[in-house]
Structures are given as structure tokens and as C-alpha cells.
Amino acid sequence: MTVADTYQTDPVTGGPDGGIxxxxxxxxxxxxxxxxxxxxxxxxxxxxxxxxxxxxxRATATMVGWAxxxxxxxxxxxxxxxxxxxxxxxxxxxLFLAGKDQGExxxxxxxxxxxxxxxxxxxLTMVMLGAGGTMxxxxxxxxxxxxxxxxxxxxxxxxxxxxxxxxxxATIIMVTxxxxxxxxxxxxxxxxxxxxxxxALSLWLLFAMLPVLYSAAFLGGIPMGWVGYTPIADQGPxxxxxxxxxxxxxxxxxxxxxANITTTILTMRARGMTWTRTPxxxxxxxxxxxxxxxxxxxxxxxxxxxxxxxxxxxxxYIPSLGGQPWLYQNLFWLMGHPEVYVILIPAVTALxxxxxxxxxxxxxxxxIAVLSIIAIVGLSVTVWAHHMFASGWAPDLNGPFMLTTxxxxxxxxxxxxxxxxxxxRGRIWATFPMMCTYAMLWNFIIGGITGIYLSDVPLDYQxxxxxxxxxxxxxxxxxxxxxxxIGALAYWFPKMTGRMLGDTPGLVSFWLxxxxxxxxxxxxxxxxxxxxxxxxxxxxxxxxxxxLISTIGAYFIGVGMLVLLYDVVASWRHGKPASMNxxxxxxxxxxxxxxxxxxNFAVLPVVTEDAYGYGEPVRDAPARAxxxxxxxxxxxxxxxxxxxxxxxxRT
Amino acid sequence: xxxxxxPALTILLGAAFVALIGWLLHQQPSPAAVAVPxxxxxxxxxxxxxLATYPDSMAGEHGKDGGAEPDWVSYGPTTTLNVPRHSLxxxxxxxYDGGEAITNPWFARVxxxxxxxETVDGKxxxxxxxxxxxxxFTIHAAPTAQDPLFVSVPLPxxxxxxxxxxxxxxxxxxxxxxxxxxxxxxxYVWNCEFPCGDGTxxxxxxxxxxRGYMSGTLTVT
Ligand code: HEM
Ligand SMILES: [Cu+2]
Ligand SMILES: [Cu+2]
Numbered sequence: 001m002t003v004a005d006t007y008q009t010d011p012v013t014g015g016p017d018g019g020i021x022x023x024x025x026x027x028x029x030x031x032x033x034x035x036x037x038x039x040x041x042x043x044x045x046x047x048x049x050x051x052x053x054x055x056x057x058r059a060t061a062t063m064v065g066w067a068x069x070x071x072x073x074x075x076x077x078x079x080x081x082x083x084x085x086x087x088x089x090x091x092x093x094x095l096f097l098a099g100k101d102q103g104e105x106x107x108x109x110x111x112x113x114x115x116x117x118x119x120x121x122x123x124l125t126m127v128m129l130g131a132g133g134t135m136x137x138x139x140x141x142x143x144x145x146x147x148x149x150x151x152x153x154x155x156x157x158x159x160x161x162x163x164x165x166x167x168x169x170a171t172i173i174m175v176t177x178x179x180x181x182x183x184x185x186x187x188x189x190x191x192x193x194x195x196x197x198x199x200a201l202s203l204w205l206l207f208a209m210l211p212v213l214y215s216a217a218f219l220g221g222i223p224m225g226w227v228g229y230t231p232i233a234d235q236g237p238x239x240x241x242x243x244x245x246x247x248x249x250x251x252x253x254x255x256x257x258x259a260n261i262t263t264t265i266l267t268m269r270a271r272g273m274t275w276t277r278t279p280x281x282x283x284x285x286x287x288x289x290x291x292x293x294x295x296x297x298x299x300x301x302x303x304x305x306x307x308x309x310x311x312x313x314x315x316x317y318i319p320s321l322g323g324q325p326w327l328y329q330n331l332f333w334l335m336g337h338p339e340v341y342v343i344l345i346p347a348v349t350a351l352x353x354x355x356x357x358x359x360x361x362x363x364x365x366x367x368i369a370v371l372s373i374i375a376i377v378g379l380s381v382t383v384w385a386h387h388m389f390a391s392g393w394a395p396d397l398n399g400p401f402m403l404t405t406x407x408x409x410x411x412x413x414x415x416x417x418x419x420x421x422x423x424x425r426g427r428i429w430a431t432f433p434m435m436c437t438y439a440m441l442w443n444f445i446i447g448g449i450t451g452i453y454l455s456d457v458p459l460d461y462q463x464x465x466x467x468x469x470x471x472x473x474x475x476x477x478x479x480x481x482x483x484x485x486i487g488a489l490a491y492w493f494p495k496m497t498g499r500m501l502g503d504t505p506g507l508v509s510f511w512l513x514x515x516x517x518x519x520x521x522x523x524x525x526x527x528x529x530x531x532x533x534x535x536x537x538x539x540x541x542x543x544x545x546x547x548l549i550s551t552i553g554a555y556f557i558g559v560g561m562l563v564l565l566y567d568v569v570a571s572w573r574h575g576k577p578a579s580m581n582x583x584x585x586x587x588x589x590x591x592x593x594x595x596x597x598x599x600n601f602a603v604l605p606v607v608t609e610d611a612y613g614y615g616e617p618v619r620d621a622p623a624r625a626x627x628x629x630x631x632x633x634x635x636x637x638x639x640x641x642x643x644x645x646x647x648x649x650r651t
Numbered sequence: 652x653x654x655x656x657x658p659a660l661t662i663l664l665g666a667a668f669v670a671l672i673g674w675l676l677h678q679q680p681s682p683a684a685v686a687v688p689x690x691x692x693x694x695x696x697x698x699x700x701x702l703a704t705y706p707d708s709m710a711g712e713h714g715k716d717g718g719a720e721p722d723w724v725s726y727g728p729t730t731t732l733n734v735p736r737h738s739l740x741x742x743x744x745x746x747y748d749g750g751e752a753i754t755n756p757w758f759a760r761v762x763x764x765x766x767x768x769e770t771v772d773g774k775x776x777x778x779x780x781x782x783x784x785x786x787x788f789t790i791h792a793a794p795t796a797q798d799p800l801f802v803s804v805p806l807p808x809x810x811x812x813x814x815x816x817x818x819x820x821x822x823x824x825x826x827x828x829x830x831x832x833x834x835x836x837x838x839y840v841w842n843c844e845f846p847c848g849d850g851t852x853x854x855x856x857x858x859x860x861x862r863g864y865m866s867g868t869l870t871v872t
Contacts (some may be wrong), residue, residue, distance in 0.1 A: 018745050134668060134672055135672075135675075137669045137671065138672065138673045138676065141673060149675075150673070151676055151677065151679075152679070155679050159676070194770070194810065246715050319842070319855075319860055319866070320840045320842060320862065320866045321858075322860060322861065322863070322869075323860065324860070503659060508658075508811060558665065558666075558669070559662055559665075561665075562658070562661045562662045562664075562665040563662070565659050565661060565665070566657050566658045566660075566661035566662075567658075569661075570657055
């Protein structure tokens with residue numbers, strides 16, 4: 001039974017079709033947002049006109065007003081409101097919400113179809129990465145010489161903070177957003193997500209968040225950097241209010257998305273898809289959102305306390321009022337370290353998924369992969385204070401935190417071994433996505449091992465706060481995480497857009513980005529070891545060469561990313577049409593035709609084997625049975641086009 | 652050739668976009684990182700404050716029995732200070748307490764006073780031995796609309812072996828004197844930057860994190 005069926009057979013709740021909801025879209029959303037923002041601003045002025053914290057109260061009220069107004073104007077609350085009024089959505093309304101027969105317009109509405117949401121997430125992520133990348137280029141341009149004076153110190157610090165925050169938020173959503181939404185329901189043989197409306201809600205909240213976040217640039221910036229540390233956050237300009245409100249919206253979005261994805265994966269897997277037959281990418285997405293579910297509320301709580309401090313004269317973080325900045329640091333890193341695995345795990349498991357396909361081998365030791373993921377999820381909530389070794393908080397706990405931090409590298413190594421084992425003696429098809437696996441292995445070795453150095457307390461006292469740390473986490477977040485997401489994009493692009501991504505520009509971009517990346521951040525390790533601090537615009541003349549090297553490398557990354565952008569846009573518009581299963585993969589998402597019908601599967605599939613049956617003789621009997629899923633039902637599709645291997649095991 | 656056109660154009664557009672944003676940010680005047688205090692015109696007042704630092708709480712604002720925490724180090728006679736605007740403020744602190752090495756030697760130097768110095772028992776200095784600091788007296792301003800004010804002076808430690816002075820439970824104090832100028836009205840906080848609290852939070856607990864012992868307010872009226 002599908003969601004749609006429920007509504008069809010429930011005559012009591014149905015009201016009349018249609019209504020205002022059919023006329024709402026992102027335009028009415030922006031209108032609603034602006035109107036409510038103005039109203040909230042005036043109201044705050046009236047209520048708190050001469051309070052000490054007037055500026056912050058007004059700024060915060062305006063931003064919250066914008067977000068609520070935008071969501072209302074977009075129609076995000078139509079369903080619940082109509083339900084409250086006793087005129088629940090009709091079946092036709094549900095289909096309208098799902099975007100049926102609406103062409104391109106559905107991408108600009110509160111559309112519930114998981115495929116639409118996945119594409120929206122993809123575009124949103126690309127926009128955010130573009131914004132963060134632009135800032136990165138400016139940062140590196142400023143650091144081209146010891147005292148370039150291109151940007152002043154305050155502009156520079158705000159830029160570094162906004163770059164960091166933009167990139168962290170983008171990398172958190174970059175895999176679970178686009179691919180978790182578009183691919184996972186297909187991969188587990190479901191018709192949609194468990195809560196399609198929450199799905200749309202989680203996406204559009206992020207859209208509402210972006211203007212709030214970037215308003216910081218006009219409100220004095222975020223001088224405390226991406227971590228938002230107090231006491232500067234307590235004292236900073238109204239830009240800090242932008243930071244707080246943006247994080248609050250983001251936390252709601254991830255909570256909603258996390259609950260939705262978790263429920264979907266736990267309850268909606270196809271019949272026969274037991275846990276041992278569930279593809280590793282599904283585990284990765286599940287681990288990521290399950291980890292985010294307890295982690296992000298910590299961040300949210302941290303910002304709520306900050307809000308009380310800044311708006312109402314509370315003193316949670318102000319020592320002279322009995323408060324404690326360490327409280328902020330603890331709450332932040334209780335989110336912050338799990339978060340790095342929220343980012344990493346889905347990216348690595350996407351690469352595992354495609355490595356098995358391109359090596360034409362079963363995933364090596366599926367169980368170690370699963371156990372490693374579970375161990376990482378468990379351990380990752382026990383290591384947060386390695387970010388606070390040098391802060392003076394709980395010196396007695398430095399040893400235990402060093403131990404847990406070093407322990408976590410063991411299951412992380414497990415993930416490495418699984419990929420290496422899968423490659424071992426595989427028949428490798430070196431496509432662009434596959435190259436991303438190699439790059440990830442190289443980069444993540446460097447990122448992971450420098451992480452082990454940093455977890456050593458005495459060494460961390462030396463390196464903390466230096467560019468060495470910056471280089472470490474770029475190797476992990478960008479070198480491993482973002483590379484994995486790019487691999488995932490290249491791999492699933494044919495299914496998501498119906499067209500092939502150009503391989504040649506893809507590989508040109510790959511080499512530009514990867515060489516540029518290693519040049520940039522090896523240079524940064526160098527100057528970090530020589531003592532260049534983070535977040536400082538001027539540096540000593542002796543560090544010039546290393547910084548120049550980093551800047552040149554960064555320009556290579558920039559050019560490479562633009563080539564990739566060109567490749568994506570050009571291929572999306574007029575790339576080679578993709579067959580149903582161009583890579584000859586065995587997971588369920590490749591059994592649906594292009595373009596994918598609204599309900600995904602005509603008949604829900606039943607799974608009889610794991611997804612990695614490569615290297616076994618092709619059997620007579622179908623490996624994975626009843627997919628009367630019209631293979632070849634889509635226009636121009638046919639089984640004959642499926643990949644270069646002739647393996648059509650499931651038809 | 653044609654195949655290179657698209658990527659080349661994308662790269663050019665991307666570079667142009669980065670350049671545009673960079674140019675916009677470059678136009679933004681960025682104030683200097685540290686504001687240099689501006690010495691005002693002729694002062695209308697000259698006021699004097701006399702404070703003391705004690706190794707316990709028996710002599711300050713907590714009453715003769717020392718209040719709830721008689722063993723905590725404290726400033727006295729009060730931690731709530733009021734001074735007039737546009738004035739010269741001369742502070743004398745009688746320092747009765749011992750001390751140790753300070754965590755951050757920057758606070759063993761004098762900052763923000765008239766002449767950048769203090770006198771220690773009559774001798775003018777710009778800093779004290781970071782290995783023997785008792786407390787500091789450090790006034791901060793939050794970066795709000797009010798005039799910035801930052802003054803920090805170290806108070807040297809009384810040697811451990813110093814005997815109690817005649818008729819007193821405390822040894823003879825070290826007298827530290829310094830002056831600073833106030834500007835417009837505002838509310839400021841001051842505190843000690845030498846971790847002299849109890850064991851929690853690396854000696855930042857107890858008197859360091861409770862109002863009325865090692866911190867207070869300075870109101871410029
Ligand atoms: C999963 C991939 C990883 C990611 C995404 C990651 C990310 C980060 C980030 C973002 C920071 C800096 C935060 C900041 O101060 O702004 C950081 C610092 C740190 N990382 Fe990692 N990390 C990863 C893996 C590891 C591993 C495997 C270890 C140790 C075994 C490790 C140990 C550390 C330590 C000790 C610090 C603190 C350094 C300092 O601030 O002095 N990390 N990491
Ligand atoms: Cu960490
Ligand atoms: Cu003290």
C-alpha cells in the first residue's frame with residue numbers, strides 16, 4: 001500500500017480539491033517572507049524599542065519572521081492547517097503536491113516527490129559549494145603575500161568564518177541530501193520517502209536559511225569564525241544573530257530530514273531486502289542521519305543559550321555573570337565531532353557502492369564494512385574534547401580523550417580495508433567515478449594519519465590553532481568527503497538526469513582538482529608546521545613561499561571545479577542520453593526506466609540476493625526476481641544498452 | 652576548438668564572479684584590528700580609588716565573618732566601582748596575597764594606563780616578574796556603542812615567607828598605583844586574569860567565577 005492509496009480510500013477526511021495551495025510557489029514564499037520579516041521587525045521595535053539588546057532582538061525577530069513567512073507563503077503549512085480545519089488533502093491534492101504533470105514548475109514549489117527533492121538538494125548544494133568556493137578563492141588571494149592588504153583583518157576573518165560555515169553546512173547535506181533523497185528510496189525499492197511532506201520541508205528550510213546566513217555579511221560579519229565561540233559570540237555584532245538563527249533553522253531541517261530518512265530505511269525496504277541484502281550506501285546514509293539526530297540538537301541548544309545571552313541578558317557563557325565559555329565549546333564539539341562522520345560516512349559508502357560496480361566484484365567483507373560503520377558511529381560521540389585539549393578544560397580527561405580518538409582510527413581503517421579488498425584483483429573499469437575512489441584513498445590516508453598526530457596531546461599543544469589543523473581537516477572533508485560526493489554525482493548522474501556526464505571534461509576536472517588540492521594543502525601543512533596560525537590575515541615573511549604554493553594550488557582547484565560545473569550543466573542539458581543501467585550495476589535504482597515514473601516502480605520489487613553478485617557465473621534464473629518493472633518501458637530505453645558487460649541478471 | 656569554448660567560458664565567468672565579489676569586499680573599509688585609545692582634552696575631574704586584594708574574604712564586602720566562603724581570595728572593600736566620565740582615575744591597590752607564575756605572561760605587563768606604567772611601592776615599572784604574580788586588575792569593555800576601555804595591571808605576589816605585619820593577620824602589603832582616563836559614560840566589567848580560584852576548571856572556579864570576589868563592575872557615570 002502506498003501513501004497515495006491511503007488517501008484514496010479515506011473518504012471522511014477529504015475536502016474539496018485545490019484551493020489556494022495550487023497557486024503557491026517560491027515566489028509567494030519570498031513575498032510572505034518579506035512581509036512577515038517587516039512585520040516582525042516593527043513588532044520587535046515596539047516591544048523592545050529601548051531594551052539594552054534592541055538591535056539583536058530586532059535582527060533576530062526579522063530573520064525568524066522571514067523564515068516563518070517564507071515557509072507559509074510557500075505552502076509548507078497547507079497540509080497541517082487543512083488537516084486541523086478538518087478538510088484534509090484529497091488524493092488529487094496529494095498528487096498535485098507530488099508534482100504530477102507540472103513540468104519544470106514543480107522544482108519551484110513545495111513538491112513532495114523524493115526525486116524532485118533530490119534534484120533540488122543537488123542544486124542547492126552546488127550553489128552553496130560555489131559560494132564557499134568563491135570565498136575560498138578570495139581568502140587564498142589575500143594570503144598570496146604576507147601583507148597583501150587586499151582585504152582588511154575584519155573582512156578577512158568574517159570571510160573565513162562564512163566560508164567555513166558554508167562549506168560545513170554544504171558538506172553535511174551534499175550526500176544525504178541529493179543522493180539520500182533521490183537514490184535511496186529507489187535503491188531500497190520504495191515508492192517515496194516515509195514522510196514526503198517532511199522531505200520537502202527539510203529542503204525548503206535550507207532555502208530559507210541561506211538569506212539569513214548571508215545577512216551576516218551586512219550586519220558586521222561573524223568575527224568568531226565558523227565555530228561561533230564565545231566570548232566573541234556574546235559580544236559580536238548583529239551578524240552573530242544571523243549565525244544563531246541560521247543554525248537553528250539548519251538544525252530543524254536536519255532533524256526533520258533525519259527522522260524521515262531513518263524511518264524510510266527502517267520500514268520501507270522492499271520485501272526480501274534483509275539487513276544483509278541492504279546495499280552499503282543505504283547503511284552509510286542511515287548511519288549519517290542517525291548520528292546527526294542526537295548531534296545537531298546539541299548545536300541547537302548551544303545557540304539557544306547564546307540567544308538567551310544576547311537577547312535577554314542571560315549569562316550562560318559570561319564568566320562575570322557566573323557563566324562559562326567552556327559550556328559552549330563542549331556543546332559545540334559534542335555536535336562537531338560526530339558531524340565529521342556525518343559528512344564522511346555517506347561519501348565513503350557511496351564510493352564503496354560504485355567501487356564494487358566498477359571492479360565487478362562483490363563488496364569485500366560486507367560485514368566488516370557494517371561493523372566499522374557501527375563502531376565509528378558509537379565512538380564518534382566519545383571524542384569531542386580532542387578539540388579542547390589546549391583550552392584548559394578538564395586536563396585530567398585529555399588522556400582518555402586521546403585514547404578514544406586514536407581508537408576511532410581502527411574502524412576507520414576498516415573502511416579502507418574494505419575498499420582495498422574490493423579493488424584487489426578486480427576487473428577495474430577506470431571511469432571518472434572510479435577515479436574518485438583512488439583519490440579518496442590517497443587523500444584520506446593523509447587526512448586520517450594527521451588526525452592521529454593531532455590526537456596526541458603533547459603534539460596538539462604545538463599544532464593546535466595552526467594551519468596544520470586546517471590542512472588536516474581539508475584532507476578529510478574535501479579530499480575524502482567532497483571527492484566521494486563528486487564520485488557519487490558522476491555515478492548516479494545518468495539515473496538522476498537521464499543523461500551521461502561527459503567523461504573527458506570530468507577527468508580533466510578530476511586531475512586539476514586533485515593535483516591542485518594536494519599542492520594547496522601540502523603547502524598548508526608546511527606553513528602550519530612552521531607555526532602559521534589560522535584565522536590571521538598577516539603572516540611572517542618566512543612563510544611566503546608556502547603560502548604562494550597554496551594559493552597557486554587553490555587556483556587549480558577553482559579552475560577544475562568550474563570545468564566540472566560546465567560538465568554538469570552541459571551534460572544535463574544536452575549530454576548523451578543514458579540507458580537504464582549504463583554501468584551494469586545490480587542495485588534496484590538501475591531497474592527503473594529513464595525518466596523515472598512518479599511512483600518509481602510499477603510493481604514493487606522483491607529481493608532475493610545481496611546487491612553484489614558480480615564475478616559469479618551468470619545464471620539462467622533471474623538473480624533478483626519479480627521485477628516486471630518494465631525494463632525498457634521508458635522512452636528509448638532497452639536492456640540491450642545496459643553497460644558494456646552484457647550482464648542483465650535481473651531481467 | 653569548439654569543445655574548449657564551453658569550459659573556457661565557464662572558467663572566465665567564474666573568475667569574473669570571484670573578482671567581482673573580491674572587488675566589492677576590497678571597497679569595504681576595515682577598521683584597524685586594535686583601536687588605539689584616544690587621549691581626550693582637558694579633564695574635568697581627578698578621582699582616587701583605593702582597593703585591596705586579600706588571601707581570604709574576611710576584610711572585603713562579605714562581612715567580618717567572611718560570608719559564605721571565608722576562604723576565598725577577594726578584592727575589597729567593594730567590587731562595584733563608580734567613576735565620573737572624562738576623568739583621570741588614580742587607583743591604589745594594596746596587595747596582601749601571595750602568588751605564582753601566571754599562565755599568560757601578557758598579563759604580567761601593564762596595558763592601557765597613563766604612561767603605560769604603574770608604580771610598585773613607589774617604583775615605576777611597565778611590567779612585573781611573570782613568575783611571581785598575585786592577581787591582576789583588568790577592565791574590559793564589550794565592543795558595543797560605548798567608548799572602549801581596556802586597562803590591565805599586574806599585582807606582584809607578596810613573598811610566601813613574609814611575616815604578618817604588626818597588629819594584622821596579613822603581611823605588609825605591596826602598594827600598586829596607576830592612573831587611567833575615562834571617556835564617555837558606560838558599563839564595564841573588571842576581573843583578575845590570574846587563575847587564583849579553586850581547583851575546578853584549572854583554577855578558574857570558585858572566586859574566579861563568582862561575582863564579588865575576583866571580578867566586579869566599573870560604571871562610568
Ligand atoms: C572523518 C574524517 C575527519 C574529519 C572530517 C575531520 C575534521 C576535523 C575538523 C573540521 C577539525 C578542526 C575543527 C576546527 O578547529 O575548526 C579537526 C580537528 C581535529 N581532528 Fe579531525 N577529522 C577527521 C578525522 C580525524 C581522525 C581520524 C582523527 C584522529 C584519529 C582526528 C583528530 C582530530 C584532532 C585531534 C583535531 C583537533 C586538532 C586541534 O584543533 O588542535 N580527526 N578534524
Ligand atoms: Cu574531532
Ligand atoms: Cu586573582
